[in-house]
Structures are given as C-alpha cells and as structure tokens.
Amino acid sequence: MGESSAIAEVVARQLEGLLEAANYDGAKLLLQPVQPVDAAEAIGTLPRTLQALAFRLLPKDEAIEVYEYLEPPVQQSLLERMRSGEVLELVEEMSPDDRVRLFDELPAKVVRRLLAELSPAERRVTAQMLGYEAETAGRLMTPEFIDLKEFHSAAQALEIVRRRARDTETIYALYVTDASRHLTGMLSLRDLVTADPEDRLGDVMTREVVSVSTDTDQEEVARVIQRYDFLAVPVVDREQRLVGIVTVDDIIDVIQQEATRDLYAAGAVQAGDEDDYFQSNLFTIARRRVLWLLVLLLANSGTAAVIASEDAVLKQVVVLAAFIPLLIGTGGNVGAQSSTVVIRGLSTQRLQALGPAMAIGREAVAGALLGLLMLLVVVPWAAYVSHGNWVVAGAAGISLVAITTLAATAGAALPLLFNRIGLDPALMSAPFIATATDVAGVFIYLQTAGALLRRFPAG
Numbered sequence: 001m002g003e004s005s006a007i008a009e010v011v012a013r014q015l016e017g018l019l020e021a022a023n024y025d026g027a028k029l030l031l032q033p034v035q036p037v038d039a040a041e042a043i044g045t046l047p048r049t050l051q052a053l054a055f056r057l058l059p060k061d062e063a064i065e066v067y068e069y070l071e072p073p074v075q076q077s078l079l080e081r082m083r084s085g086e087v088l089e090l091v092e093e094m095s096p097d098d099r100v101r102l103f104d105e106l107p108a109k110v111v112r113r114l115l116a117e118l119s120p121a122e123r124r125v126t127a128q129m130l131g132y133e134a135e136t137a138g139r140l141m142t143p144e145f146i147d148l149k150e151f152h153s154a155a156q157a158l159e160i161v162r163r164r165a166r167d168t169e170t171i172y173a174l175y176v177t178d179a180s181r182h183l184t185g186m187l188s189l190r191d192l193v194t195a196d197p198e199d200r201l202g203d204v205m206t207r208e209v210v211s212v213s214t215d216t217d218q219e220e221v222a223r224v225i226q227r228y229d230f231l232a233v234p235v236v237d238r239e240q241r242l243v244g245i246v247t248v249d250d251i252i253d254v255i256q257q258e259a260t261r262d263l264y265a266a267g268a269v270q271a272g273d274e275d276d277y278f279q280s281n282l283f284t285i286a287r288r289r290v291l292w293l294l295v296l297l298l299a300n301s302g303t304a305a306v307i308a309s310e311d312a313v314l315k316q317v318v319v320l321a322a323f324i325p326l327l328i329g330t331g332g333n334v335g336a337q338s339s340t341v342v343i344r345g346l347s348t349q350r351l352q353a354l355g356p357a358m359a360i361g362r363e364a365v366a367g368a369l370l371g372l373l374m375l376l377v378v379v380p381w382a383a384y385v386s387h388g389n390w391v392v393a394g395a396a397g398i399s400l401v402a403i404t405t406l407a408a409t410a411g412a413a414l415p416l417l418f419n420r421i422g423l424d425p426a427l428m429s430a431p432f433i434a435t436a437t438d439v440a441g442v443f444i445y446l447q448t449a450g451a452l453l454r455r456f457p458a459g
Contacts (some may be wrong), residue, residue, distance in 0.1 A: 010043035052081040072105040079431035097142040138214030141235045141244030144168045154195040172230045181241040262426045287398035294441040302439040310446035319386045331403040331441040332434030338363045338411025346407040360412045367408025371401035395449035
C-alpha cells in the first residue's frame with residue numbers, strides 16, 4: 001500500500017507539471033503504463049481544474065476502470081465537468097455494483113435522470129440492486145457471473161467461459177443452475193480445466209454450495225468469505241435463484257468500512273458517512289462530535305456531584321483528593337481494555353464459543369488481579385505521599401481493587417448488553433466506560449475513605 005501511494009504521488013507530481021505546461025502527449029505517455037488504481041489516486045490528488053483534463057486523456061476502456069477506483073467526491077466532480085453524452089457513456093459501461101455505489105453518493109435527482117437514460121438492460125439491473133436494503137448482499141453483489149448447466153460437458157463449459165470471460169467480474173468461481181435458475185452446484189476453474197472434456201458438469205461439480213441471501217448483512221457476507229477462503233460467494237433470492245455474486249475485492253472495502261465505523265464509534269465520534277469524513281467542512285465535523293461530547297459532559301457532571309456530596313471527607317483529609325485522578329484514570333483504562341477485547345470478539349465471532357457469562361467472568365477476575373498487582377505499588381507510594389497516613393493509603397489500595405474489578409466487569413458487560421438488545425456494541429466504547437467508572441470510582445473511593453476514617457479517626 002505504501003509503495004502504491006508513493007507511485008501515485010510521483011505520477012501526480014509529474015502529471016500536474018505536464019498538464020500545466022499543456023504537454024498533453026507527454027501526459028498520455030506518462031499514464032499509459034500506470035496501473036488503474038494508481039492512476040485514480042494520482043488524478044484524485046490533482047487540483048480540481050486539472051482532474052477532468054487528466055481523465056479525458058485516458059483511453060476509453062481504461063477510463064472506466066480508473067473511474068471506478070476514484071473516491072466518491074472526485075467521481076461527482078468529474079460528472080459535473082463532463083458533457084452529458086460522456087457521462088452517460090461512462091455510467092453505462094461501469095460494472096453494476098460500482099454503478100450502484102456511485103448512485104448511492106449522488107443526489108436523487110441526478111440518479112433519476114441517469115437511470116432514465118441507461119439502456120433497458122442496465123436500467124433493469126441497476127434498479128433491482130438499488131431496491132435492496134443498503135449494506136446487504138443484494139446491494140453489494142454484481143450480477144455479472146458465469147452460470148452453467150449440469151448437462152454441459154467440460155468442453156462446452158470451457159467454450160462458454162471463453163466467450164463470456166470479458167463480460168464477467170471473475171471466472172475463477174463458476175456456478176451451475178437449473179432451468180429455473182436455482183443454484184444446484186459450483187466448481188472452480190481448476191476443476192473445469194482438469195476435468196475430462198467429455199465429463200458432465202453434474203458429475204464433477206460440488207453440490208454442497210455455501211451461499212448468502214440478498215438480505216444478508218454485508219458483515220455476515222465478509223465472515224462467510226473469510227471462513228471458507230472464497231474468492232466469491234453466490235447470492236440467492238428468496239426462491240433460491242442465483243441473482244449475483246459478491247467478490248473478495250468488494251469484501252475488502254466492506255471490512256475497511258466496518259472497521260472505520262467501529263473505530264469512530266469507539267472514539268465516541270458520530271462519523272456519518274465515514275468515507276467522506278476528511279472531506280467534510282469543520283462545522284459538519286464539529287456538529288457530528290458535539291452530541292457525544294455533550295452526553296459525556298452530562299455524565300461527567302455525576303463525578304462532580306459525588307465529590308461535592310462527600311466534601312466533608314475531603315475537608316477532613318485534604319490529601320485524599322490527590323489520588324482521585326489516579327484511581328479514575330486506572331478504572332477508565334481497565335474498562336477501555338475490557339470493552340475493546342469484547343467488542344472485537346463480537347465482531348470476529350470468537351466470543352460466541354466462550355459465552356457471555358464466561359467472558360464477563362474472565363474480565364472481572366482479570367480486573368481484580370490487575371487491581372491487586374497495582375495495589376502492591378500504589379499503597380506504599382500513597383503512604384509516602386501522604387506522609388505516613390496509612391488510612392489514605394489503605395483507602396487508595398482497597399478502592400483500586402474495587403474500581404478495576406468493576407471497570408473490567410462493566411467494560412465486558414455493557415457491550416454485550418448493547419449487542420443483546422440489537423444496538424451496535426461499539427457505541428458502548430472507551431469514553432462511555434471511562435465516564436461510568438469515573439462516577440462509580442470516586443464514590444467507592446470516598447465512601448471507603450470515610451468508613452476507614454470513622455474506624456481509625458486518628459488517621
């Protein structure tokens with residue numbers, strides 16, 4: 001990835017210089033050996049006034065592939081700067097899944113106009129895919145695949161593959177359907193090539209086919225492809241008819257999208273459309289973040305309320321206040337670690353084998369052990385800082401064990417609770433766990449200190 005970015009950066013720098021010097025022949029020669037993905041990245045980094053000019057220098061067949069790699073804002077900018085005929089030709093030649101992703105980013109009025117101008121076949125396919133729910137297999141799939149019949153011989157099937165290879169997204173996975181387009185089997189290109197030319201596909205194909213439905217969530221599709229090491233997974237409708245395939249390159253985009261979304265949620269950032277976050281203006285960014293910050297601010301006011309309610313204890317031994325940041329900081333960190341482990345376990349489905357109760361129990365025990373280990377360091381240090389006040393040191397040590405145990409338990413339990421009630425477990429992330437343990441931690445600490453001071457008033 002780093003090497004590709006470096007190539008694109010060099011190409012962009014040279015391309016900009018050639019275009020500004022009106023050396024269009026030189027720009028064409030520069031772009032000829034460049035891979036489409038690198039050409040797309042290079043064009044995307046050019047000033048807007050030069051992007052359309054550079055794009056028009058690409059050969060027609062390559063231009064379509066480069067366009068599919070461009071970021072959505074650049075795609076929209078190019079559409080605005082191109083003539084109507086050029087736009088229609090470009091959109092018509094795009095693969096259906098990439099066209100649907102483009103339409104998802106465009107205003108509804110523009111989408112309706114482009115749909116009306118597409119050829120009947122492409123309009124039908126695109127409208128069908130747009131009819132599926134967002135972030136499902138139906139919206140993600142491509143209808144460009146090769147389907148064969150059980151009565152075909154291997155030789156006949158190879159001839160069909162040769163004839164249709166240029167018009168399909170992948171030929172490494174081949175699917176067998178009956179007269180009603182029901183999925184009955186599959187075979188790889190290797191199976192086909194190594195079969196006897198006279199063998200029937202019904203005799204060499206695999207009948208136990210793993211497939212997904214059009215309404216399967218894209219994360220589940222990604223898990224299926226990962227689990228079975230597929231290059232593509234077939235998509236069937238409610239009648240089990242084969243309607244498309246989801247390829248591994250699309251799944252890589254899904255994994256990146258979902259990981260980005262989880263990271264934003266873990267940071268309590270309302271990301272909106274993740275991919276355009278860094279193209280958003282500052283006001284939009286602030287508006288997205290301020291909601292969560294206000295929620296956290298209100299929650300943190302609970303810490304202030306607890307401290308205010310226990311001011312008598314703090315007045316009695318002022319040095320107690322010195323250890324509040326240490327305790328709530330430790331609790332927040334332990335809770336964040338536990339929530340991160342559990343959220344990741346839910347995402348990868350590794351936690352299901354362990355079970356929710358066992359997962360919470362393990363984290364609770366881990367939190368207690370962490371507290372005991374840290375107690376060995378904190379108690380002597382607290383006694384030194386408080387000039388030998390072992391009541392303060394004891395309150396800090398006891399509270400530390402209680403806070404780390406509580407934080408680890410909450411960090412594991414709250415994401416599981418959110419997942420159980422159908423909410424994104426990543427929402428119950430580090431900032432929320434830390435805020436909750438801040439309030440509980442201060443309460444535990446001051447209550448413990450008050451109890452010890454009543455038992456040992458001399459301090």
